[in-house]
C-alpha cells in the first residue's frame with residue numbers, strides 16, 4: 001500500500017510521456033513470463049555476480065529462494081541419499097552454487113545434472129565449473145543446452161531429485177515440462193520448483209514503464225503460479241501427489257536507486273523487446289521516475305518480494 005500511494009503521488013508527473021509512447025507501441029508483447037518466447041529465453045543471460053549485491057544481504061534473490069527450496073526438498077528426501085540430481089532451467093547455476101555453499105549433506109557420488117535453453121547461461125555455468133578445477137563437487141556438475149519440454153539426454157526414471165528454480169513457472173508449455181519431470185523422476189523421487197509470487201522490483205519499479213506506456217507493460221509470473229492454492233492445484237493437475245507449497249520471503253538489497261534501476265534494465269530478458277522503438281529521452285524519463293520512486297519508497301535499500309516453493313512426489 002505504501003508503495004502504491006507513493007506511486008500515485010508521482011503519477012501526474014508522468015502523464016505527458018504516456019500519451020506519445022502508448023501510441024507509438026502497437027506490437028503485441030508478453031503479459032506474463034510464460035508468454036516470453038523460447039527465442040527470447042534462449043538469448044537470456046546473466047551471471048550470479050551480475051545481480052545487485054548488498055553487503056547486508058549475503059544471498060542474492062535467486063539464491064534466497066533456492067536455499068528455502070533446497071532445505072524443504074532435503075526434509076522430504078535427503079540429498080545425502082540422492083542417486084542423481086537434475087536442475088531444470090538451471091541458468092548460471094544458482095541451485096548448485098547455493099547447494100554447495102549450504103549446510104546440506106550431499107551424497108558425494110550423485111551426479112549433478114543441469115539444463116537450460118540458453119547457450120549463454122550454460123556457458124556461464126561452465127565458466128564457474130572451470131573456475132573450481134580441484135573441487136570434485138563442481139567437477140561433478142554436467143550442464144547442457146536442452147529444452148525442458150524435451151529432455152532427450154535424461155533417461156526415464158533416473159533422477160532421485162528433480163529441481164527447477166524460477167524455471168518451469170516461466171515456460172509457456174509448463175504442462176509439457178512437468179510431463180518430462182514425471183518421466184525422468186525415479187519412482188521414489190522428489191520434485192521441487194519455485195516461482196515469484198510478489199516482487200516490488202517487478203510490479204512497483206519496472207511497473208512504472210507500463211504506467212508511462214501501457215502497451216509496454218512488463219510481464220510477471222503467470223497468475224496460476226502466484227498463489228499457494230493455484231501452484232498446488234497446478235502440480236496436482238499434472239499428476240503429482242503429496243504436494244506442499246510454502247512461502248519464502250525475498251529481499252533485494254541495493255546500494256543506490258540508480259544502481260538497482262540500471263541493473264533491472266540490464267538483466268531482465270524482456271527489456272529489449274518491450275522497449276523496441278523507444279527514444280533515448282523516453283527511456284531516460286522512465287528511469288528517472290523509477291529512481292525517484294525507489295528513493296522515496298524504499299529508503300532502507302531493500303525491495304521486498306515473496307517466492308513460492310513447491311515440493312511433490
Ligand SMILES: C[S@@+](CC[C@H](N)C(=O)[O-])C[C@H]1O[C@@H](n2cnc3c(N)ncnc32)[C@H](O)[C@@H]1O
Nearest residue numbers: 041062089090091094116117118147148165166
Ligand atoms: C529466471 S531464470 C532462472 C535461472 C536459474 N534457475 C536461477 O534460479 O537463477 C529462468 C531460466 O529458464 C530458462 N528457460 C526458459 N525456457 C526454457 C525452456 N523451455 N527449457 C529450458 N530452460 C528454459 C531461461 O533460459 C533461464 O535461464
